[in-house]
Amino acid sequence: MTPRIRLFAGLSRNALGALVVPVLTLCILDFVDDGFSWTTFVRAMAQYPPVGIVLSLLWAGWRTGSLVRRARGLGVEATEKVLDDTQTHTVTGIPIDRIRAELEAARQVSDLTDGDPVRFRWHPYRSRVSVEASVTYDDTSGEARIEVRTSGNFESGFFRGAAFTVLCRIVGTLEGR
Numbered sequence: 705m706t707p708r709i710r711l712f713a714g715l716s717r718n719a720l721g722a723l724v725v726p727v728l729t730l731c732i733l734d735f736v737d738d739g740f741s742w743t744t745f746v747r748a749m750a751q752y753p754p755v756g757i758v759l760s761l762l763w764a765g766w767r768t769g770s771l772v773r774r775a776r777g778l779g780v781e782a783t784e785k786v787l788d789d790t791q792t793h794t795v796t797g798i799p800i801d802r803i804r805a806e807l808e809a810a811r812q813v814s815d816l817t818d819g820d821p822v823r824f825r826w827h828p829y830r831s832r833v834s835v836e837a838s839v840t841y842d843d844t845s846g847e848a849r850i851e852v853r854t855s856g857n858f859e860s861g862f863f864r865g866a867a868f869t870v871l872c873r874i875v876g877t878l879e880g881r
Contacts, residue, residue, distance in 0.1 A: 707783035712768045714784050718864045719760035727756040771865050774872040778879070786868035791852045793871055798848055798878055800841040807839075810877050826852070828870050835870050839878075850874055 730752045775782040780793050800820070807813050807824060814834065816824040821840040827833065840849045852874065854867045 707781070708768060708772065710784035711771065711782065711786060712764055714787050715764035715767050715864060716761055718787070719763050720757065723756040723760050727752045767865065771868060774869055778872055778875045778881075780868075780872055780875060782868075786865050789854045789867055791867040791871040792849060793875060794847050794849050795875060795878060796845070796847050799846075800843075800848070803839055803841065803848055803878055806878050806880070812873070826870050826874060828866065828873065835867060837870065837874060848878070850878075 734747075734752070771786055772782045775786075779795075800822075804816075804818075804822060807816055807822065812827045814825045814827065816822065821838040823836070823838045825834040826837050828835065835852055835854045837850065837852045840851070841847075842849070850871060852867045852871045854870075
């Protein structure tokens with residue numbers, strides 16, 4: 705399988721898992737409201753699960769395209785590993801002074817520290833929700849290693865891939881895009 709298909713499959717499994725409880729709740733509520741009969745149960749089971757499956761596949765297709773578009777042109781590869789809650793990437797040719805200046809100018813950055821590594825919090829949705837990030841700079845090679853870590857509540861359900869999205873935004877900011 706190609707990396708995009710594996711990414712789509714992972715997002716589909718995740719979306720189906722997130723929709724199981726609401727779909728089963730709808731089935732039970734419909735069964736209870738319409739009376740306890742076998743035909744009511746069969747109708748509810750024939751109606752809601754296919755809708756949940758179709759919606760989760762549509763969402764997974766949209767999210768796969770969204771993650772691939774974010775990575776395009778940045779040198780970041782969109783594979784099934786974008787669903788991990790820790791993402792790393794290395795950029796070259798950007799001096800540490802420029803990295804600090806770009807991070808200080810970004811509106812999504814808070815709690816920026818000096819030193820090596822440069823630690824900060826990135827607010828992807830311009831709200832109080834944030835992820836932890838750090839940039840470690842190697843003077844000999846001129847490489848900057850970016851690491852993004854999300855908390856557990858940010859990487860569940862439909863938010864899967866949030867760390868990758870933030871990584872792409874940070875790389876784009878550091879490269880001046």
